[in-house]
Amino acid sequence: MSKSLFEKVWDAHAVRQLANGQTQLLIGTHLIHEVTSPQAFGMLRDKDLTVQYPHRTFATVDHIVPTNEAVEPYSDPLAQGMIEELRKNCAENNVTFFDTNTGKQGVVHIVGPEQGITQPGTTIACGDSHTATHGAFGAIAFGIGTSQVRDVLATQTIALNKLKVRRINVTGNLLPGVYAKDVILHIIRLLGTQGGTGFAYEYAGDTFDNFTMEERMTVCNMSIEGGARVGYVNPDETTFEYLKGRPYSPTGEAWDAAVAEWKSFASDEGCAFDDVVNIDATEIQPTVTWGITPGQGVGIEENIPTIADAPTQSEKDSIAEALEYMQFEGGSPIKGKKIDVAFIGSCTNGRLSDFEEVAKYVKGHKVAEGVQAIIVPGSQVVAKIAEAKGLDKIFIEAGFEWRAAGCSMCLAMNPDKLVGDQLCASSSNRNFKGRQGSPTGRTMLMSPIMVAAAAVTGEVSDARQVFGFKS
Amino acid sequence: MPATPIKQVSGKGVFVPGDDIDTDRIIPARFMKCITFDGLGEYLFHDVRKTESGEDKKHNLNDPRFAQASILVSGNNFGCGSSREHAPQSILRAGYNAVIAGSFAEIFFGNSINLGVVCVIASDADRKLISAAIEANPEVELTIDVENHKISFGDQSVPCEIKPGARDSLLSGNYDPLAELLEGAGDVAATAGKLSYMQA
Numbered sequence: 001m002s003k004s005l006f007e008k009v010w011d012a013h014a015v016r017q018l019a020n021g022q023t024q025l026l027i028g029t030h031l032i033h034e035v036t037s038p039q040a041f042g043m044l045r046d047k048d049l050t051v052q053y054p055h056r057t058f059a060t061v062d063h064i065v066p067t068n069e070a071v072e073p074y075s076d077p078l079a080q081g082m083i084e085e086l087r088k089n090c091a092e093n094n095v096t097f098f099d100t101n102t103g104k105q106g107v108v109h110i111v112g113p114e115q116g117i118t119q120p121g122t123t124i125a126c127g128d129s130h131t132a133t134h135g136a137f138g139a140i141a142f143g144i145g146t147s148q149v150r151d152v153l154a155t156q157t158i159a160l161n162k163l164k165v166r167r168i169n170v171t172g173n174l175l176p177g178v179y180a181k182d183v184i185l186h187i188i189r190l191l192g193t194q195g196g197t198g199f200a201y202e203y204a205g206d207t208f209d210n211f212t213m214e215e216r217m218t219v220c221n222m223s224i225e226g227g228a229r230v231g232y233v234n235p236d237e238t239t240f241e242y243l244k245g246r247p248y249s250p251t252g253e254a255w256d257a258a259v260a261e262w263k264s265f266a267s268d269e270g271c272a273f274d275d276v277v278n279i280d281a282t283e284i285q286p287t288v289t290w291g292i293t294p295g296q297g298v299g300i301e302e303n304i305p306t307i308a309d310a311p312t313q314s315e316k317d318s319i320a321e322a323l324e325y326m327q328f329e330g331g332s333p334i335k336g337k338k339i340d341v342a343f344i345g346s347c348t349n350g351r352l353s354d355f356e357e358v359a360k361y362v363k364g365h366k367v368a369e370g371v372q373a374i375i376v377p378g379s380q381v382v383a384k385i386a387e388a389k390g391l392d393k394i395f396i397e398a399g400f401e402w403r404a405a406g407c408s409m410c411l412a413m414n415p416d417k418l419v420g421d422q423l424c425a426s427s428s429n430r431n432f433k434g435r436q437g438s439p440t441g442r443t444m445l446m447s448p449i450m451v452a453a454a455a456v457t458g459e460v461s462d463a464r465q466v467f468g469f470k471s
Numbered sequence: 472m473p474a475t476p477i478k479q480v481s482g483k484g485v486f487v488p489g490d491d492i493d494t495d496r497i498i499p500a501r502f503m504k505c506i507t508f509d510g511l512g513e514y515l516f517h518d519v520r521k522t523e524s525g526e527d528k529k530h531n532l533n534d535p536r537f538a539q540a541s542i543l544v545s546g547n548n549f550g551c552g553s554s555r556e557h558a559p560q561s562i563l564r565a566g567y568n569a570v571i572a573g574s575f576a577e578i579f580f581g582n583s584i585n586l587g588v589v590c591v592i593a594s595d596a597d598r599k600l601i602s603a604a605i606e607a608n609p610e611v612e613l614t615i616d617v618e619n620h621k622i623s624f625g626d627q628s629v630p631c632e633i634k635p636g637a638r639d640s641l642l643s644g645n646y647d648p649l650a651e652l653l654e655g656a657g658d659v660a661a662t663a664g665k666l667s668y669m670q671a
């Protein structure tokens with residue numbers, strides 16, 4: 001019987017059925033970080049349990065690391081305490097830790113793929129909702145809570161209900177100036193923030209076939225923003241090419257065997273899906289969010305919706321709440337909103353290709369007066385390569401701050417924060433109220449190029465016009 | 472060893488209006504700089520409750536009439552966003568042990584059930600009835616009957632839904648799966664043995 005990748009990976013990792021009908025699922029690869037793991041290690045100690053498969057857990061530190069402070073102790077004692085706790089837990093339990101002095105530290109969802117730890121046909125879990133990022137490799141990757149981090153540490157398994165699978169086909173060539181980020185913002189706008197509840201999203205179609213691994217990661221990363229806990233792309237030559245020669249990738253004969261095995265996990269031709277959605281890539285515009293959920297987005301040439309546009313009362317209420325918080329007028333153009341801060345980074349768009357693309361266009365431009373613009377590499381590896389290519393100089397020359405690796409302004413657990421009701425053009429993944437650190441701070445999600453365009457003009461702009469894209 | 476079964480929860484309610492209440496709102500990230508969950512209750516819905524200078528805003532969660540509440544009533548897609556267990560932990564530690572919503576985000580739902588925080592779904596119209604009843608009389612006792620899919624309050628009662636697996640776990644007291652997962656260690660080793668990438 002033909003099966004989807006999701007079913008094949010699930011079946012290969014299903015240990016047994018539990019009394020309540022859930023499946024005990026083996027988690028092959030466990031990624032941990034400083035925010036959601038200390039309590040789990042604490043629970044383990046309380047129950048006198050040990051880490052069962054320490055060689056399958058990998059740690060890094062990302063959320064709390066300051067990106068503008070190189071030496072410890074950090075000025076924030078809470079942050080210092082958290083990194084020390086992780087160090088201690090990893091050392092005591094023989095867990096590999098990509099610490100800040102290894103040259104490999106970074107945002108967990110950037111580190112896993114870049115080290116070759118993220119592999120096709122595997123199950124991956126991390127106490128972080130953007131774990132679906134790893135699905136770009138044809139892995140089934142789940143964001144989990146801290147009690148489940150405990151479960152994985154103690155048993156290498158979690159209790160889970162099987163998901164349904166929705167295939168999302170995107171076909172055609174993206175227009176110039178339209179990026180992977182726009183694809184996922186478009187999908188969420190179309191299917192809604194809870195459209196994916198109960199589903200794994202299989203992203204397919206020639207748009208995805210032609211995507212690089214980094215583009216696939218950008219899309220899979222934001223699956224959770226559409227309510228889907230898991231998102232993946234079937235592994236292909238692009239996947240294998242990316243993984244070849246990475247530190248944790250198999251080598252020699254084992255490599256050939258692994259590739260053959262990885263290929264066998266891809267969804268079978270003609271297998272059944274619980275739902276199928278088809279999207280025409282040419283309809284996707286550079287997309288910008290205007291509200292307080294990632295589904296509240298519009299194309300750059302569109303206007304922000306009005307309350308009257310909404311068909312139901314609950315949608316009217318959501319629009320009203322978002323407009324009030326964002327201080328925007330319904331029906332006004334998204335273009336031209338004056339920004340205070342521009343942020344390029346995060347596990348959605350903090351990879352080398354993001355920076356190369358931005359550098360190509362901002363060269364010769366200057367960040368607008370009064371705008372703070374920061375660029376934060378997703379990992380030390382990304383930072384090093386970017387610096388070797390001289391990208392940092394281009395950014396600094398253009399008036400951006402070039403920082404050290406971390407989550408930075410994606411969320412407010414380190415010194416990078418919005419102040420008051422600042423409006424931020426951000427390449428990250430969440431525009432929730434207060435997400436960027438100030439309870440009244442305002443976030444607009446968009447692609448890195450669109451952030452760069454906003455940075456140099458001082459307002460939300462069409463990057464295609466600002467940077468003269470040829471169509 | 473199962474915990475005490477949770478067949479029903481009773482308590483006073485408080486209405487927290489809005490759809491898409493995300494986990495950043497339930498517990499803002501800046502309060503997650505901690506290595507234990509103790510003390511998180513204090514920051515539940517912090518930015519919804521407090522102004523930037525730390526004064527109380529006008530909100531049901533600050534209203535002394537609802538100070539005794541132990542059941543939250545809210546909108547659709549409750550708990551969306553991050554996987555942080557800090558969210559249900561702060562709900563629990565602030566003295567709430569159940570949430571009635573239009574729908575729940577998946578990870579939040581799973582995290583909550585693991586902790587024994589009862590999450591049930593009720594329709595828009597039924598939640599309106601419940602919140603109107605609370606508003607009219609904050610002392611009204613809500614009872615969520617997990618076994619019979621029912622929420623009663625005063626002399627009214629409305630249906631509610633909960634995923635069958637979660638319901639079973641609550642009713643049997645097995646909502647924390649760790650003990651059962653540990654029992655499967657032999658089977659886990661067998662499954663892991665068949666996967667090349669699991670070998671040390």
Ligand code: SF4
Nearest residue numbers: 130346347407410411
């Ligand atoms: S970059 Fe943002 S979304 Fe990604 S792991 Fe860090 S805080 Fe979470």
